[in-house]
Amino acid sequence: MTDANANPLHKALFRILRPLARLLLRNGVPFGEFSELVKRAYVEAALEDFSDGRRKPTDSRAAVMTGLTRKEVKRQREILAGQNPARESRSNANRASRVVSGWVHDPAYQADDKQPAMLDFEGAGSFTELVRKYSGDMTPRAVLDELMRVGVAVVEPDSGRLQLKQRAYVPAGDSEDMLQIFGEDVSDLVATIDHNLISRSAGKPPLFQxxxxxxxxxxxxxxxxxxxxxxxxxxxxxxxxxxxxxxxxxxxxxxxxxxxxxxxxxxxxxxxxxxxxxxxxxxxx
Incomplete structure (x- = not known):
């Protein structure tokens, strides 16, 4: 095996994994559980990202690429087929963010100066309509409670109407929504770097980084x-x-x-x- 001290990719991986290990330990995730997730990611990448486009990728080919046994590849593939974490439906964080974005950009919820309007909770052009339009099946009360919890929206004391105080929804702490954003942000950054590493040989323009x-x-x-x-x-x-x-x-x-x-x-x-x-x-x- 290549010496990690001499391999540039190993050096980069260790630097990535060090803060990740800190987060995992803080949230009580042992190495065995992390190892299972890594196997799953390897199998999904081998089956989806490295197919030749002409034939369905096989467990045998994925086993050769990943170094896992065919039995382990099959097990991980079946788990992916039943519950694929890379293709989850929109999280509550995404739904709340959609509501804020609609409040900012949709003319139906803007004031005369094109800024987010103060909204009644119910009725025509209300917060309830905004939530139903942009968040799917989340209840307006649940969305409002969350936006108020993180300081994005407030109730104006005199009128009782709802006011948008911030244009971005950012959950706090190691909440489920914050961890969802963590996964998306790190994944996006790594995907951009990966694209830029191969963009020249692939004849593609690099992405801004x-x-x-x-x-x-x-x-x-x-x-x-x-x-x-x-x-x-x-x-x-x-x-x-x-x-x-x-x-x-x-x-x-x-x-x-x-x-x-x-x-x-x-x-x-x-x-x-x-x-x-x-x-x-x-x-x-």
């Missing part, structure tokens, strides 16, 4: 930097949302049966870690 990084910033600057980066990142996302949001066909009645659909977006994340002092005694030139 940039990171701003400094590693010698004084600690007394960090608090202000957090504020500035959050403010400007939010402003950029809102500008992009203003352009892309109106093109979303959800709830517009113009989705079309055979129309091709694309999932797309832009992700921004902030990172910060202390630099450990070099105790090796080596001096860098």
């Amino acid at each position: 940039r990171t701003l990084t400094y590693d010698n910033i004084p600690a007394d600057v960090i608090e202000r930097w957090r504020e500035i980066s959050a403010e400007r990142s939010q402003a950029l996302l809102e500008q992009l949302d203003d352009w892309l949001g109106p093109h979303d066909r959800q709830g517009s009645g113009s989705q079309g049966e055979g129309a091709r659909k694309v999932r797309t977006g832009v992700g921004i994340f902030y990172f910060e870690e202390p630099i450990q002092p070099d105790t090796s005694g080596d001096k860098r030139s």
Whole structure:
């Protein structure tokens, strides 16, 4: 087996797995359970992403590619067929996010200045109608309780109408919805990097991927930097949302049966870690 210290891919994987291991341990997921999920992901990738497009991929071929036995491939394939985590229906987080997006972009729920209107809970043009239009079968009360819990919506004291305070729904903590977003965000980032690694040889244009990084910033600057980066990142996302949001066909009645659909977006994340002092005694030139 290749030495992990010499293999660039192994080095990159270890760096990815280190914070992932921390999250798994905090949530009580032992290695055996994680190992099962890895096997499942290997089998699904072998069966779906590496088919030649002419014939149905076989368990034998997947076993050769993954290093698993045919019996194990069959077991994992049957689990995938019964309950595929990669193809779950929309989570509550996605449903709540859809409601917020509809509130921002749908003219039926905007004020005269094109900003999100204050809504009655029931009636024509109400929050209840908004939820039924954008969230599927979630009850309006459940959606409102969640939006109020995270501070996205409030009840205006004088009128009793509902006001949108933030344009984005972000659940807090290690909740089920937050873990759903974690899975989507990390998956999207890895998929973009994978695309860019092979884009040149595949004759495809690379996807946008940039990171701003400094590693010698004084600690007394960090608090202000957090504020500035959050403010400007939010402003950029809102500008992009203003352009892309109106093109979303959800709830517009113009989705079309055979129309091709694309999932797309832009992700921004902030990172910060202390630099450990070099105790090796080596001096860098």
